[in-house]
Amino acid sequence: MPEQKHINEFLISDDKSRLDVDLIHTYLSKESYWAQNIPFERVKKSIDGSVCFGVYHNSKQIGFARVITDHSSFGYLADVFILEPYRGKGLSKELMKFIMDYPGFKDYRRFMLATRDAHELYKQFGFTPLSTPERFMEIKPFEKYPG
Numbered sequence: 001m002p003e004q005k006h007i008n009e010f011l012i013s014d015d016k017s018r019l020d021v022d023l024i025h026t027y028l029s030k031e032s033y034w035a036q037n038i039p040f041e042r043v044k045k046s047i048d049g050s051v052c053f054g055v056y057h058n059s060k061q062i063g064f065a066r067v068i069t070d071h072s073s074f075g076y077l078a079d080v081f082i083l084e085p086y087r088g089k090g091l092s093k094e095l096m097k098f099i100m101d102y103p104g105f106k107d108y109r110r111f112m113l114a115t116r117d118a119h120e121l122y123k124q125f126g127f128t129p130l131s132t133p134e135r136f137m138e139i140k141p142f143e144k145y146p147g
Contacts, residue, residue: 002014007094009057010089010094011055011056011057012055012056013053014053019052021040024061024079025040027064033116035145036144037145037147046066046078047066050066050067050068051066051067051102052064052065053065053099055094062086063091064080064081067105069105069108073110074108074109075105076112076113077112077113080092080096080113093124096124
């Protein structure tokens with residue numbers, strides 16, 4: 001049974017069957033700063049391999065987030081967005097509350113994310129800069145997906 005929460009006329013749900021993959025792809029590939037030009041199949045595959053959360057207004061998807069996880073001790077929050085016309089209504093905070101209260105996530109040893117401009121939102125939920133950045137490494141062969 002899907003986890004869900006109603007907030008006035010909005011719904012947050014983990015039901016993947018409700019997700020509008022075309023809308024998610026359009027936002028990520030054209031509007032986000034972090035996934036410009038991402039191919040549709042890569043978005044679909046990322047959804048298939050993640051715990052996903054949709055935000056809906058009158059059954060229309062207006063927001064999204066996903067957590068990449070081993071379902072035991074680690075989670076990485078990614079692709080968080082609320083469509084522009086629905087911003088300023090507290091929906092990103094409600095989405096974050098829903099994710100942080102999600103069954104199974106509370107006992108994780110580490111929960112991570114990367115952001116360019118939403119530090120204040122994530123601080124409200126306990127996220128801080130890396131405590132030991134010297135221990136972390138990455139492979140980053142490109143900044144943007146090829147157009």
